[in-house]
Amino acid sequence: MKCRICTEKAVIETRRHNTAFCKECFLTHVERQVQKTIESEKMLSKEDRVLVAVSGGKDSLTLWEVLHRLGYQTTGFHIVLGIGDYSPAAREKVEAYAEKQGFPLIVTDLNEEYDFTVPELALNTPRVPCSACGLSKRYLMNRTALGGGFSVLATGHNLDDVASTLFGNLFHWHTEQLARMEPSRQATHPKLVKTCKPLIRLTERETLAYTLLRGIDYHEEECPNAEGATSLLYKDLLNQLEHASPGVKQSFYFGFLKKGRSAFAADVNGADLRECEVCGQATTTEVCAFCRMMDQAHRTASRRNS
Numbered sequence: 001m002k003c004r005i006c007t008e009k010a011v012i013e014t015r016r017h018n019t020a021f022c023k024e025c026f027l028t029h030v031e032r033q034v035q036k037t038i039e040s041e042k043m044l045s046k047e048d049r050v051l052v053a054v055s056g057g058k059d060s061l062t063l064w065e066v067l068h069r070l071g072y073q074t075t076g077f078h079i080v081l082g083i084g085d086y087s088p089a090a091r092e093k094v095e096a097y098a099e100k101q102g103f104p105l106i107v108t109d110l111n112e113e114y115d116f117t118v119p120e121l122a123l124n125t126p127r128v129p130c131s132a133c134g135l136s137k138r139y140l141m142n143r144t145a146l147g148g149g150f151s152v153l154a155t156g157h158n159l160d161d162v163a164s165t166l167f168g169n170l171f172h173w174h175t176e177q178l179a180r181m182e183p184s185r186q187a188t189h190p191k192l193v194k195t196c197k198p199l200i201r202l203t204e205r206e207t208l209a210y211t212l213l214r215g216i217d218y219h220e221e222e223c224p225n226a227e228g229a230t231s232l233l234y235k236d237l238l239n240q241l242e243h244a245s246p247g248v249k250q251s252f253y254f255g256f257l258k259k260g261r262s263a264f265a266a267d268v269n270g271a272d273l274r275e276c277e278v279c280g281q282a283t284t285t286e287v288c289a290f291c292r293m294m295d296q297a298h299r300t301a302s303r304r305n306s
């Protein structure tokens with residue numbers, strides 16, 4: 001099989017584009033896809049200071065690498081979640097990558113700052129680990145971006161991630177979440193930072209190929225809490241559909257953005273945002289969900305220990 005661009009030996013075939021690429025043409029293709037997404041969705045400008053959320057996995061390190069290569073001003077942000085052996089290994093990969101590339105990196109340890117790891121939050125509140133983790137990540141990413149004077153927060157969600165989220169939201173008719181599925185979200189309050197997902201035109205297979213071809217040493221291990229997650233089942237189902245009909249995943253997600261999302265606009269809860277009485281972050285309630293979770297965890301833990 002030959003590269004459709006330069007006729008060198010192909011290393012990857014992308015059936016949904018009905019094409020194949022050699023190493024160099026594939027790397028260029030990936031970077032152009034990201035640039036195209038950034039421009040069409042008005043995600044970033046070269047003046048932006050971009051905080052890149054990096055877990056250490058293939059997607060987030062691909063994102064950081066590509067944004068840097070495209071000339072954006074980036075700083076990595078890693079959160080130490082305190083999940084068994086998974087978290088120290090993830091941190092090691094992120095720090096090694098940042099050091100090798102000479103990229104600036106901010107690391108926040110949830111346990112050091114708030115006295116609780118993700119498993120401890122799950123133990124001391126009614127939240128399951130992924131819920132406590134997701135809330136902590138969203139909170140810390142926004143807080144760090146605001147505090148550090150970053151204008152945009154970029155995350156490494158790929159096409160498989162956003163298509164499976166769409167699948168789940170449609171199954172359960174989560175209409176407000178459907179309305180909020182935009183690839184780039186403007187800040188709607190002075191205490192919120194703009195967010196964007198520049199990898200949504202790339203599949204998981206493509207970000208994996210990019211990391212391997214660039215020789216990026218990423219954290220391969222899945223978080224133990226991901227096992228059995230419904231999002232993995234949705235991804236599997238979408239991959240089966242994609243296998244039978246190449247391109248269906250892309251048309252499902254981008255078709256929804258173009259033709260479906262606006263139908264749910266009226267379902268957005270327009271509750272006024274205000275500042276949390278404890279931490280000052282944006283919230284619709286007196287005290288934000290993160291501060292309430294931490295307060296509950298402290299109270300439960302002290303009851304347990306007394």
Ligand code: SF4
Nearest residue numbers: 129130133223225226
């Ligand atoms: S799978 Fe792990 S890293 Fe992902 S949200 Fe759940 S606890 Fe957090």
Ligand SMILES: [Zn+2]
Nearest residue numbers: 003006022025
């Ligand atoms: Zn080529």
Ligand SMILES: [Zn+2]
Nearest residue numbers: 276279288291
């Ligand atoms: Zn708060």
